[in-house]
Amino acid sequence: NAGVTQTPKFRILKIGQSMTLQCAQDMNHNYMYWYRQDPGMGLKLIYYSVGAGITDKGEVPNGYNVSRSTTEDFPLRLELAAPSQTSVYFCASSYPETRRAFFGQGTRLTVV
Amino acid sequence: DAKTTQPPSMDCAEGRAANLPCNHSTISGNEYVYWYRQIHSQGPQYIIHGLKNNETNEMASLIITEDRKSSTLILPHATLRDTAVYYCIVVSSGAGSYQLTFGKGTKLSVIP
Numbered sequence: 001n002a003g004v005t006q007t008p009k010f011r012i013l014k015i016g017q018s019m020t021l022q023c024a025q026d027m028n029h030n031y032m033y034w035y036r037q038d039p040g041m042g043l044k045l046i047y048y049s050v051g052a053g054i055t056d057k058g059e060v061p062n063g064y065n066v067s068r069s070t071t072e073d074f075p076l077r078l079e080l081a082a083p084s085q086t087s088v089y090f091c092a093s094s095y096p097e098t099r100r101a102f103f104g105q106g107t108r109l110t111v112v
Numbered sequence: 113d114a115k116t117t118q119p120p121s122m123d124c125a126e127g128r129a130a131n132l133p134c135n136h137s138t139i140s141g142n143e144y145v146y147w148y149r150q151i152h153s154q155g156p157q158y159i160i161h162g163l164k165n166n167e168t169n170e171m172a173s174l175i176i177t178e179d180r181k182s183s184t185l186i187l188p189h190a191t192l193r194d195t196a197v198y199y200c201i202v203v204s205s206g207a208g209s210y211q212l213t214f215g216k217g218t219k220l221s222v223i224p
């Protein structure tokens with residue numbers, strides 16, 4: 001199984017540009033998450049979803065949007081990129097009854 | 113979810129047991145202790161979790177004190193590949209609790 005797949009792995013954006021970070025999982029997990037990790041810091045939850053069609057804000061949602069049209073996919077949209085969004089973004093998924101989450105390998109985003 | 117306290121860094125000689133402590137003095141009865149690690153900015157990797165009994169799997173052992181206010185993750189024979197940041201997380205498994213709150217963790221350095 002591929003697990004959780006994130007694309008792209010690296011991206012450089014100019015201020016004001018937009019992009020979508022892709023996340024797909026093949027484990028049929030209901031729960032999916034987006035985290036960001038700034039250098040030397042822990043992970044912070046941006047958005048999460050408990051199933052297709054259901055999303056909710058985490059700790060740091062400003063500047064981001066998500067959608068969940070299928071169980072497998074959970075894309076994260078950045079509108080009007082800002083330097084403060086320079087970070088490593090991790091997508092994760094899990095079954096509802098456990099907090100054993102499976103993480104992707106991350107997308108390293110730089111906004112210049 | 114209860115807060116956790118971990119030492120910022122630890123060293124361990126290769127081949128020796130690594131004992132990583134975690135304090136969670138405000139843990140409540142329905143909260144689990146989860147351990148994850150993050151190797152060199154990869155996505156976090158689940159290690160083990162427990163409620164009140166000691167647990168062991170192929171990666172590690174988890175010792176939880178009787179009052180559940182602290183726990184210790186034990187890597188029985190540390191190797192250089194165990195060098196990573198280790199996160200202790202306390203979380204409820206009930207509905208409505210979705211966020212894994214990652215602090216700064218403990219940076220474990222395994223020394224040859």
